[in-house]
Amino acid sequence: xxxxxxxxxxxxxxxxxxxxxxxxxxxxxxxxxxxxxxxxxxxxxxxxxxxxxxxxxxxxxxxxxxxxxxxxxxxxxxxxxxxxxxxxxxxxxxxxxxxxxxxxxxxxxxxxxxxxxxxxxxxxxxxxxxxxxxxxxxxxxxxxxxxxxxxxxxxxxxxxxxxxxxxxxxxxxxxxxxxxxxxxxxxxxxxxxxxxxxxxxxxxxxxxxxxxxxxxxxxxxxxxxxxxxxxxxxxxxxxxxxxxxxxxxxxxxxxxxxxxxxxxxxxxxxxxxxxxxxxxxxxxxxxxxxxxxxxxxxxxxxxxxxxxxxxxxx
Amino acid sequence: xxxxxxxxxxxxxxxxxxxxxxxxxxxxxxxxxxxxxxxxxxxxxxxxxxxxxxxxxxxxxxxxxxxxxxxxxxxxxxxxxxxxxxxxxxxxxxxxxxxxxxxxxxxxxxxxxxxxxxxxxxxxxxxxxxxxxxxxxxxxxxxxxxxxxxxxxxxxxxxxxxxxxxxxxxxxxxxxxxxxxxxxxxxxxxxxxxxxxxxxxxxxxxxxxxxxxxxxxxxxxxxxxxxxxxxxxxxxxxxxxxxxxxxxxxxxxxxxxxxxxxxxxxxxxxxxxxxxxxxxxxxxxxxxxxxxxxxxxxxxxxxxxxxxxxxxxxxxxxxxxxxxxxxxxxxxxxxxxxxxxxxxxxxxxxxxxxxxxxxxxxxxxxxxxxxxxxxxxxxxxxxxxxxxxxxxxxxxxxxxxxxxxxxxxxxxxxxxxxxxxxxxxxxxxxxxxxxxxxxxxxxxxxxx
Numbered sequence: 097x098x099x100x101x102x103x104x105x106x107x108x109x110x111x112x113x114x115x116x117x118x119x120x121x122x123x124x125x126x127x128x129x130x131x132x133x134x135x136x137x138x139x140x141x142x143x144x145x146x147x148x149x150x151x152x153x154x155x156x157x158x159x160x161x162x163x164x165x166x167x168x169x170x171x172x173x174x175x176x177x178x179x180x181x182x183x184x185x186x187x188x189x190x191x192x193x194x195x196x197x198x199x200x201x202x203x204x205x206x207x208x209x210x211x212x213x214x215x216x217x218x219x220x221x222x223x224x225x226x227x228x229x230x231x232x233x234x235x236x237x238x239x240x241x242x243x244x245x246x247x248x249x250x251x252x253x254x255x256x257x258x259x260x261x262x263x264x265x266x267x268x269x270x271x272x273x274x275x276x277x278x279x280x281x282x283x284x285x286x287x288x289x290x291x292x293x294x295x296x297x298x299x300x301x302x303x304x305x306x307x308x309x310x311x312x313x314x315x316x317x318x319x320x321x322x323x324x325x326x327x328x329x330x331x332x333x334x335x336x337x338x339x340x341x342x343x344x345x346x347x348x349x350x351x352x353x354x355x356x357x358x359x360x361x362x363x364x365x366x367x368x369x370x371x372x373x374x375x376x377x378x379x380x381x382x383x384x385x386x387x388x389x390x391x392x393x394x395x396x397x398x399x400x401x402x403x404x405x406x407x408x409x410x
Numbered sequence: 411x412x413x414x415x416x417x418x419x420x421x422x423x424x425x426x427x428x429x430x431x432x433x434x435x436x437x438x439x440x441x442x443x444x445x446x447x448x449x450x451x452x453x454x455x456x457x458x459x460x461x462x463x464x465x466x467x468x469x470x471x472x473x474x475x476x477x478x479x480x481x482x483x484x485x486x487x488x489x490x491x492x493x494x495x496x497x498x499x500x501x502x503x504x505x506x507x508x509x510x511x512x513x514x515x516x517x518x519x520x521x522x523x524x525x526x527x528x529x530x531x532x533x534x535x536x537x538x539x540x541x542x543x544x545x546x547x548x549x550x551x552x553x554x555x556x557x558x559x560x561x562x563x564x565x566x567x568x569x570x571x572x573x574x575x576x577x578x579x580x581x582x583x584x585x586x587x588x589x590x591x592x593x594x595x596x597x598x599x600x601x602x603x604x605x606x607x608x609x610x611x612x613x614x615x616x617x618x619x620x621x622x623x624x625x626x627x628x629x630x631x632x633x634x635x636x637x638x639x640x641x642x643x644x645x646x647x648x649x650x651x652x653x654x655x656x657x658x659x660x661x662x663x664x665x666x667x668x669x670x671x672x673x674x675x676x677x678x679x680x681x682x683x684x685x686x687x688x689x690x691x692x693x694x695x696x697x698x699x700x701x702x703x704x705x706x707x708x709x710x711x712x713x714x715x716x717x718x719x720x721x722x723x724x725x726x727x728x729x730x731x732x733x734x735x736x737x738x739x740x741x742x743x744x745x746x747x748x749x750x751x752x753x754x755x756x757x758x759x760x761x762x763x764x765x766x767x768x769x770x771x772x773x774x775x776x777x778x779x780x781x782x783x784x785x786x787x788x789x790x791x792x793x794x795x796x797x798x799x800x801x802x803x804x805x806x807x808x809x810x811x812x813x814x815x816x817x818x819x820x821x822x823x824x825x826x827x828x829x830x831x832x833x834x835x836x837x838x839x840x841x842x843x844x845x846x847x848x849x850x851x852x853x854x855x856x857x858x
Contacts, residue, residue: 150669157587157598157672164595166610168710170583173554174665244670283601284676287762291797294763299795302763303755310741310758312689314601320670337553337665 137362138202139238139326140342145194145211146322147339152187153320180336187339191215194342197361206235206247211319213254222258229254238323245321249278257288265296281313329362345380347373413513414450414533416479417504419457419497420520421490426462428552428662429520431560434471436524438569444478445530449537450514452479457500459490471568501637509628516625517637521552521662523559525574528657532625541647542626542639545657546616546705548581548589552662555584574655575709578613582709586663592678594723599678600671603686605727607720613654613708615720617728619687619735620697621650624657638694645699654707680730680767687731688738698845701732730767736845737761740778743844747851749782752790757807759795764804771808771828775846777816779836785853805829809856816841816848831857
């Protein structure tokens, strides 16, 4: 995992995606339509990132189980199949890359910023993660966010955790209080708030906060609750149900005249008959952009076209 | 013969495929449906959609099942993709119908695999007069487990007889992250009423706070919304399975089911289980009874020493769960009086910031003195809430509790607290029954 891969705002692929948008503008598409594509594509990258991010978590859960097994115990099939699922990729890197491209296309998406911040924190960059959670807490949640995601409150809570680690306890307590006021309960994580109040010798406040732990509550992981947007642009899954790879050139169909239909970065391209599909997005764009992106078919689709539509669209 | 209704609610390719590929073949194992059908007058009702009824009714395995029991398809909706809540309504209808017909009832989920003796053993327990049976299960990944079970060699009638030990081994091979996350070794947990401890090379110890009933007699008992044993059911009425050789099943779930539920970097602990058990949908009169059972899910030879070690670990966590559950029940009761806000705060702090749940010294019924707000005379001992006072806070709480039930005639004469301090000087103002304990409100503070 090279450092370049961890620059969330300077990825080569983000540059390519932006180039694609510029290309659309040059080819005469309306600005509003391009903005719509940019927004949808950003959510598509977010969703693809979530798909890889989920896999990263599930692998950790199953790894813990593996570590507790005996020599004679069967190996879970998950471990035999995970290689097919991840296709020699790192789920962590793939999630990171997808979120980074999504943010490159739409820097104001609180959900994507939050998700990328969880990975930044996981990598150990606390200061950078804090800045990202802080920004996410001030951005509006997506219009069609799911009710139980509570992205703003979760970002506030994460800020509280990091402020506490930094020794900024009073600020941390205020962040916890704000987050709890918004959602009522944070499940087992909530105990951090009264414990911090104990540490601050705000003992009466601590007792009241401990009472908040007595009733059942649950904190859903918002990073795995994407807004309803973006699914219509998702590229096809890989082999064996592997998560989608939006930054690969994926061949999805072949037209009757021999033209290949490929997917890249949330768009579908119809290559001329007998034109060999390029292997990288960069190569694809080198071919497409000078020609005014005339190979892009239905770049502004709101619903993924069926393969049949793709095959017959010239 | 006593009527016995079996019920499945199913629709959609995912579930009908699992039913045909796994549930039906294992249901037909000789000691499952065929044995049950010899002891009861069995009717098997399948609630489904038009499309799936057409597909299922022609399936050869349905024909084989019909050789043993009366099979009925019930199309209860005009929709082909009904809302998931439909299955709850259909199961509720099955309960109503069984109650009317004085029939026993069991739910057969479509996406499971049964061990080869499960239904036969369940039938025997019900024939003995039990009101219900509660069976453990483990979640497995549909994408790998279902093809593996489909690939197993079937008998000529399509039946598949999987020994319990082999089914537990399959559970390990196809373990779902949802089940892996409640393992003692998992760094990531989820909301749970159960926890698993691994016994290397041999299986798992399972502890649970409650379990939905597999079979029950709806005419003789109340059932909760989630099909737990309801009010009025006695512990001895329910057969709780404690060994996978008795009854056991695998439950299929797609790999990515319920990922947002995971609690990252938080393993399931006893207080989590207690809190989940007090969610209104999970809170039943038998929860403490369930919690005392160690369930053994095993394969191959068993080594007593290994199992004792895992069971001892499970005892520690479930003791914590049971203490926490009762502490929360007491907290709820005293808070509701409106006169004990300070005491309720100290109890909640004690549960989360003292060794109380882990070290509680007795499992007896208790007499608990709860000072009213007036008793503190405006100066509660807030210093006990300090992080440095974990042990003093615990001792302070013990000073309010006496082991044994309360006798209103004898009062507190001669009684001492669990901290060893005398309680005779306390004059209770009001007594409340909470679970098996007595809570005495008082305007005095015990001697510390």
